[in-house]
Amino acid sequence: MTKKTLQVRILDDRIGTSIPFPEYATEGSAGLDLRACLKEPLVLEPGQTQLIPTGLSIHIADPSLAAMILPRSGLGHKHGIVLGNLVGLIDSDYQGELMVSCWNRGNTTFTVNVGERVAQLVLVPVVQADFEVVDEFDASSRGEGGFGSTGSH
Numbered sequence: 001m002t003k004k005t006l007q008v009r010i011l012d013d014r015i016g017t018s019i020p021f022p023e024y025a026t027e028g029s030a031g032l033d034l035r036a037c038l039k040e041p042l043v044l045e046p047g048q049t050q051l052i053p054t055g056l057s058i059h060i061a062d063p064s065l066a067a068m069i070l071p072r073s074g075l076g077h078k079h080g081i082v083l084g085n086l087v088g089l090i091d092s093d094y095q096g097e098l099m100v101s102c103w104n105r106g107n108t109t110f111t112v113n114v115g116e117r118v119a120q121l122v123l124v125p126v127v128q129a130d131f132e133v134v135d136e137f138d139a140s141s142r143g144e145g146g147f148g149s150t151g152s153h
């Protein structure tokens, strides 16, 4: 396991009191659940998308890292609550509030309660590319085949 110390700012004084500070739910958890730092419950009608504040900002600072905001499987599978941007990518130089775009892709109304865990944050390694422009690539066994070129079995 790699551990990393991240700077975090608490932007809402309910974080750490009535709304728990994010934590890894188990020793093996990859994600930290992000909670809806709302003033009041938010009703999401089918098809609606709302940007939900988390009350937190992080500064990853290290360009070899990023954070991803991913849906929670229970909310997504059972209630159709996923992310309006499908996946959120947090740049290492972003210092603003972590925001979660919640999309009700289901066909029933869903109420997001104050402090509810709406998504999860995963820290991931990043490699920035230096592009070397070439005329041709060394041959590979796949070549230009894609989009099902290897068949369906």
Ligand SMILES: O=c1ccn([C@H]2C[C@H](O)[C@@H](COP(=O)(O)OP(=O)(O)OP(=O)(O)O)O2)c(=O)[nH]1
Pocket (backbone or CB within 6 Å): 069, 085, 087, 088, 089, 090, 091, 092, 094, 097, 098, 099, 100, 101
């Ligand atoms: O779910 C998300 C996605 C992004 N962000 C923040 C962090 C990220 O670093 C910044 C910009 O995100 P992105 O680059 O994906 O959005 P953009 O539409 O390209 O905006 P920008 O022009 O600011 O880069 O917005 C969030 O808080 N939540």
Ligand SMILES: [Mg+2]
Pocket (backbone or CB within 6 Å): none
């Ligand atoms: Mg961008």
